[in-house]
Each structure stands twice: as C-alpha cells, then as structure tokens.
Amino acid sequence: MPDATGAATLRTEAAPFRQTEGGGPQVSSFTLDNGLDVVVVPDRRVPVVTHMIWYRNGSADDPVGQSGIAHFLEHLMFKGTNRHPAGEFSQVVSALGGQENAFTSFDYTAYFQRVAREHLKTMMEFEADRMTGLVLDEAVVGPERDVVLEERRMRVETDPAAQLSEAMAAALFVRHPYGTPIIGWMHEIESLDREHALSYYRRFYTPENAILVVAGDIGPDEVRRLSEDTYGRVTPFGERPIRRRPREPEPRAARHIEIADPKVEQPTLQRLYLTPSSRTAQGRDSAALELLAEMLGGGPTSYFYRKLVMERGVAVNAGAWYMGSSIDDTRFSVYAVPAEGVSLADLEEAVDGALKAIPAAALEADAVERAKTRLVAETIYSTDSQSSLARIYGSALAIGETIEEVRRWPDDIEAVTRLDLAGVAERFLVPPRSVTGYLCKTAA
C-alpha cells in the first residue's frame, strides 16, 4: 500500500555486509543506453525475485509550497496509463501471486514487487510503462488526496509524539527541506492538484533519474536482456534532473521546544543534533557517528541504558540513533523516558551529564568491540533477506553512494578508533547543534 516512510522510525537504511564473511552476494551493475542504472543482487535460495525501481527524488526535492508532492505522486502512480488503466497493474501482480508496495523518503521514492522469477519481465513492462506513461484523471486525484489527508491524520494529527517529532525536525533544519515532513504539511497537501503532480512527474520520472534493482534468483545477463527489452525502450530525457538543496547555516542556537497535550500520560525527552551524513562527512566521521549511536543507545548494554536506567534509575528507557544514510547533513538522536517522579528537566540534566562524560566513561575498549560486532553482524543477517539486500543497494545508490562503498562499510566500521568516537562526540553532540523536545501533559 503506498506508504510514506516515517522518518522518525528510520534508522540507517544501509546495514550492508562484508564480503569476506558468508560469501556475500556477487553484486553486478551496468547502465542502459538511456541512462537507467541497473543493479543485480543474486539470491538463489528460492525461485523468487524482488524488483525495485528507485527514483533519485524524495520529499526534500518538493517545490516550495508543495510539501508532500513526492509522496502524493507516489500514491498517484497507481492510477494507470494509456496502455494499462487504473488498477490493472495491481490486479496483475495479485493474480500472479505477487506482492507490491511503494515508499517515499527524504531523498528517494521507490516502487517494488516480489514475484516468482518467471514474472519479472511482466513487472518490468508495467513499471517501464508508468515511468513516463502516467495518465491522471481529475476524478481520481481528489479521492486520492483525501486518502493522503487521512494518512496524515492517522500518523500525525491524532498523535502528539509524532507532532513533537515534526516540530523538532522543523526546528533543527532552519533552511534545509529535511525539516519538512515527508508526507507534507496539512495545509499544503490540501492544495496539491493534478497540475502539481504532473509537472513534478515530468521533471523527475525519467530513465536517467532511476535505478533498477533486481534481487533474487536471476543473473546479470538475463536482467540485462529483460531490462533492455522493457526499460530500454523508454525515451531518455537528455540529462538527469538537478536537485537544488539549500545548505544549513552553521548552527548557533540551542533550541528547546515542547508539545503539551492533554492526551499525553507518559512524558518523554527527545534530542536531535545536526550532524554530517555518510555523504557530507569528512574522513571516518560518519562511520564513527554510526558506531557512537550504537554504543550510546543500541539496547540494554549501551552506555545511556546502563547509566540512566540501570545505575541512576532516572529513566525507564534511553537510547540513540543516527540517520547516516542521507545526501545532506542529517540528524543524530538521543531519547529517554523518565522514571516515575523524575521531571523532564532533571532527566535532561542527567542526559547532559552522561554526554559530558563520554570520552572517559563511555568508550571502554570492550564496549567499542561489542558495538562493532553488532553492527557487522547486522550486515551478515541482512544477507538472509532478499528484500533487505535490494533496499540496501537501492537506497545507497539513490543517495549517490557506490556499490564499492556499500561493500566497504563493515571495514569502515572496524576502522573507527576511540579517538574518532571522542572526536565526533566533541564536535557534533554540542548544544549549538541541538534541539531538545519535551512531550508532556497539559490540563484537559
């Protein structure tokens, strides 16, 4: 079901794998004459393929005043073409015993089907057809906009915690569109129409702007043949559309915001820091932030959990995450749920105290080792899932990384030193780069 990927729940998309351990898939890639990039990830265990098409545009490319258009168009992509009227694609996928869906993120939009291998070409025909052949009747646009408005009501308008997440991102990114929700602001979704959708579609839905990922029981030669026969027939636009993203100014102000709502029975504390991403970081900074998030907040043996929950008892839960897989500067999050009777202000003080002690207290050698082991093991576990592999490669390429960079990721993690960890903490987890959010209750 067309689905807006909730940014707040997105951790790192890229949990890749190491080649030396467990073999790892022999990934290959090539580019069709019309500019479409193709990646093939073999997985021969079951006669099934995952077919994904990724577009290098996401909500951060929405034109000013049209927030939500990337996601709205993702919904509208199911409305049919001249060759295949509305619903036919889904009917065919279903009758072939396949599954399908789509999702929109900040930097990309993707569509996928999972089918028996012999149906791959049919999926490619339909997907290639809707790359440039979308037909939008006014009659389908209105109800679909209502669907998106209901989606937003479900995810955000009825949930104060989601409202705090939105408000914090909006405060963290003062200039960059990562501060705008993927699904869009309510009042701007209400004004999106057929013309907005079509003009956005014509700009971004081209072979040069897309990446085809096929994972499953198939080799590169066959994928090349099938894709040339289908996607290869789509006329190129001439060049890849340029993404124009404003850069964040150097942050200076620590920001504090609060959502107070009568529905809140359990207060929580959230903190965001503006940090480099895998694409903007220098040296090993991004790998170090990835590892730091795992050490500080990856489960019950993490530093925050031990410090705040086990030792001091000021929180019932605490953790951290880093959204490293982004084109532009991104967010690092720290969160904690106060114990009964502990105020958010006291909890915040405890969190800040723990953060200050990072170089001395948090970076013991065995804790570093444990975090590395867990991150690297994730990459092996991911090879058990065809869909995960397809997503890892698709998302990486969509933000401009290379297959080689995906492959190297475990080694990059292993290479991080204690000094690297202390360095990124010292430079990036600092008040001027932060937004602190309180979720609390008001009188009804």
Added chain:
Amino acid sequence: MSVAAMEALSASPTKVGRVLSPGGVEAWHVRSDVVPLVALAFTFEGGAAQDPDERPGVAQMLARLLDEGAGPHTSDAFQERLAARAIELSFNAGPDAIGGSLKTLVRHLDEALELLRLAFAEPRFDADAIERVRAQTIAGLRYQQNDPGVMASRRFFAEAFPGHPYGRPTGGTVESVAAVTRDDLVALHAKVIAQGRAKIAVVGAIEPAALALALDEVFRALPQAAPLPPVPPARIAGRGSQHVVEIDVPQSVIRFGTDGLSWRDPDFIPAYVLNHILGGGAFTSRLFQEVREKRGLAYSVGTSLVSYRGAAMTWGYTATKNERVAETLAVIEAEMARLKEEGPSDEELQKAKDYLTGSYALGFDTSTKIAHQLAQVAFEGLGLDYIARRNALVAAVTQDDIRRAAERTIGDGQLLVVVTGHPTGL
C-alpha cells in the same frame, strides 16, 4: 487456472524435516547453508489467558523477564553475553502462548543455545529486574493510554469477550501491572515454560544430528508439563451494538467484528479466501476498493481472521475523519452484505486463489520468517505436511465452500462496532 498457480501447487515453498532428540524433544527443521546463521522459533502453549483474573499482564512481564538475568548471570551480564556475539533473543506473550525467537551466527551457536537454555530453565527474577521491567511496562501503557487505535482495540475486546480472559488487555493495565508479584511470575513460568509444551522450529546451517543433541541440551532441564486449565470457548458478543469512545481528535478509529472460524476448523481455508476477497491485505480487496480507492475515505482498511484457542472472529479496522464515520461504516456494512448475498464472481474467486497460492512462497524468504511460520503451523496442530498441502487446499475452494464460510462468518451481517474519536452524525 493460470500457469503460475499450477506451478505453485506442485512446489512446496520449503522442505521441512522432523528432528527427534534422544530425549524425546521434537523440532521441525529446514536446512540451509547459504547464510552462516541459525534461526530458531518457539511457542509455549499458555499465554495471557493464564494470567490471574485480577492481574492481567503477568504473561507479558514474564516474557520480558526471561532475558533479564538467568543462571549465574545478572541481567546486565546476560545482555552483555548476547551483545558481545550479536546474538538476538526475544520473547513475547500472546493470549494463548509465550513465544519468541533466537538468531545467531553459526560460530556462536553453542553460546546462543546455552543462553537460551538458561533463559528458559533458570530465569532469576531478581528484584531490581522485576522493578525495571514493571516500570518500563507501565511507561509503555501510559504512552499508549490515549492512542485512539489502542483505545479502540481495548474497548473492542472488552465488549467482544466480557468476563473472559480474551476480553482483558494482554499487557495488563497500569494498576494490574503495579500489582504483579514475583510469585505470580514464578508460578506462571513453572506452569508454561515446560517440556512438551513447546513447538520448536529451526532454520539454517545446522545438521539434524547436531540439532537433535542441541535440543536435549536446551529443553531437557525443563520440568514436564502438567495440563493447563483450558481456555473456555467463547463467541464474539455484542454484535449489532455500536460503542463510541470519546476523545478530542480529528480522525476516528473504527474497529468492527463478527464471527470467524478457527484455523483448525474445516471451513477455515474457505473463510480465509473469503476474507482475502473482502478485506485481505492487497490493493484488490473489496473494502480497499470501495472505502479507499473509490471514495478516499481512509488510508488503511481491511479485515483479518483472528484464531485463538477458545474463540475465532473476523476483525476489521479503518480510520476516517470524524465527519465521514457514518458513511464509512455504511459502505463497509453494505459490502459485507453484498458479498454474503451475491458471493464473489467466479473470476474474483479464481483471482483470489491464484494470489493466495502464488504468494505463499513469499512468506518463506528469510530464515526467521520460515522458522516463525513452522512454529505457528506446529502450534495450530496442522501437521508437518501442511506447508506442502496448503496450496492444494486453497485451490480446491468452491463457490459452495465460500457460501458456507460466508454464512458462518458474515452471517446475518450484524457487527460489533467500536469508534474512538469524535464522530459526527452517527
């Protein structure tokens, strides 16, 4: 029948073997060496329905405490052993079972199994761990206290199964969790985590002979199971009634339900096909088409069959803005009535069967998913050959079967409806 469906019929999605340990422990096993990991899933009969009447939430607290210290290891030491080897161990409690899974790299299998054995046989229930889990559980309940979806489900189950264990919240309430004692946890552990109670499935790079020995290591230490008090059979109550839970939000969450059929019922498969046509998880279902696609009333809408040990029902969900609740309910009721009266067209039925048979293999694409599927099939008592038989059962469903299933599920069309929000015009 399409070519795809015929092929799907002939091929079982996975080859399952039975492993019996020297000590008499049985597991279902799928051997796969491609990825160097082992996934294990388990289900112990006896879940939240076994909670003391006045203190729901014991089973869920028990599930959360099994990895909070066991044998010689305190909670922190136990978690550190898991984390140091990236072993993933989790437990959960449902109405009828406590289950969970283990995932490990092959080279850490021995350590993983030893930790699993300790978690099952020798959980410590240390006071500090109990208090920590209690505080986390209460915080979780408070966090969701005014979530419209959670509120709607809570009220729905209370109305559907009044005075019955299934009518109580599985996770308990703030008050009941506060009252759970260490004795409650120890007693439920002794009752449920016992030999002969567990269904076990193992997938990955392990030989049957090695698995047989491992099974004895892990499960031999457990006490023999004594019979559990059976869950009294129950039928969904309150059909034909509508309940509004008022809360100030712009969108109302709707839960609706009627009779269903249990997985063990001979008409389950026809009911499952019927449910797919009505509100199953594809863009093609009638409710998806009528509620979302044509009218834009909701983002998500659907139905599923709920099959418990003592009850079965058809359960539906959607959410729409307050002003359109009445319209949405009218569309849903009309579609259910129309499906019951006219049945699906032959083509619609065939397409549903094609989808369900063709897509079955997609649920067997990761080791963890396979292990969970197998443990579930074993738990339902459907037999080792079910996975091979299942597509033929679906393909054999006729219009007569569908009519019978519709009679037994949709029946007179009377629904129990719960709406949470501020609906207008109801």
